[in-house]
Amino acid sequence: xxxxxxxxxxxxxxxxxxxxxxxxxxxxxxxxxxxxxxxxxxxxxxxxxxxxxxxxxxxxxxxxxxxxxxxxxxxxxxxxxxxxxxxxxxxxxxxxxxxxxxxxxxxxxxxxxxxxxxxxxxxxxxxxxxxxxxxxxxxxxxxxxxxxxxxxxxxxxxxxxxxxxxxxxxxxxxxxxxxxxxxxxxxxxxxxxxxxxxxxxxxxxxxxxxxxxxxxxxxxxxxxxxxxxxxxxxxxxxxxxxxxxxxxxxxxxxxxxxxxxxxx
Ligand code: ARG
Numbered sequence: 241x242x243x244x245x246x247x248x249x250x251x252x253x254x255x256x257x258x259x260x261x262x263x264x265x266x267x268x269x270x271x272x273x274x275x276x277x278x279x280x281x282x283x284x285x286x287x288x289x290x291x292x293x294x295x296x297x298x299x300x301x302x303x304x305x306x307x308x309x310x311x312x313x314x315x316x317x318x319x320x321x322x323x324x325x326x327x328x329x330x331x332x333x334x335x336x337x338x339x340x341x342x343x344x345x346x347x348x349x350x351x352x353x354x355x356x357x358x359x360x361x362x363x364x365x366x367x368x369x370x371x372x373x374x375x376x377x378x379x380x381x382x383x384x385x386x387x388x389x390x391x392x393x394x395x396x397x398x399x400x401x402x403x404x405x406x407x408x409x410x411x412x413x414x415x416x417x418x419x420x421x422x423x424x425x426x427x428x429x430x431x432x433x434x435x436x437x438x439x440x441x442x443x444x445x446x447x448x449x450x451x452x453x454x455x456x457x458x459x460x461x462x463x464x465x466x467x468x469x470x471x472x473x474x475x476x477x478x479x480x481x482x483x484x485x486x487x488x489x490x491x492x493x494x495x496x497x498x499x500x501x502x503x504x
Contacts, residue, residue: 286343288331293503294349308503309347316486332398346471365467372442373460394435401439
């Protein structure tokens with residue numbers, strides 16, 4: 241009898257604690273000093289932020305991610321009345337993170353491909369960005385895609401450039417493909433001779449070359465033509481519609497062009 245009474249008391253105490261913490265939560269939403277003020281839905285956007293000019297750390301504040309994709313998503317969110325928080329992931333971890341619910345949107349220079357369409361839903365294409373073949377600036381061996389026989393390709397893990405390199409290897413052209421997490425590592429491996437060539441997104445390779453002249457050069461800028469899309473979980477049509485509607489609006493009102501001018 242005594243035991244059940246104390247159990248009852250403990251139970252009441254727990255209920256009380258839950259009620260109190262519930263109250264603080266409600267108080268928080270009516271407070272004035274933090275983001276909980278907003279009634280807007282918040283979506284988590286995943287990106288691999290080592291991919292300038294689409295997503296990269298601000299050189300003045302390395303905690304801040306900036307870039308074309310960031311500004312575009314922020315503009316769409318403002319247009320559609322939602323908020324976003326950003327999550328930094330490896331590129332090949334983005335689709336699994338979307339599928340498992342860790343993130344809601346992928347905005348990471350991701351090319352729309354048929355293979356990926358099987359795992360995610362893509363927005364309308366928001367920019368064209370094909371693949372380019374690049375080599376170290378002092379490489380005179382490889383002048384075009386006709387000179388890649390027996391060469392070693394270094395590519396970003398999980399990228400369409402990696403898929404293209406795999407394809408060229410299967411055709412008996414490239415002899416080996418090395419996969420690295422970040423484009424900066426890929427470029428370093430061309431510099432130090434670990435690899436002979438890379439296949440990477442043209443605007444990103446161009447941006448690197450203009451920032452760091454004399455390190456690598458492009459020998460073919462049309463290996464494959466591609467378009468980027470934002471990805472959501474398969475069947476998340478509500479969010480997909482917001483992204484498409486917002487994209488169309490910011491394209492129509494000139495915001496898209498301003499963002500393009502800022503980064504290209
Ligand atoms: N466009 C290429 C792809 O979809 C590469 C994208 C890499 N993006 C990044 N943020 N690292 O595979």
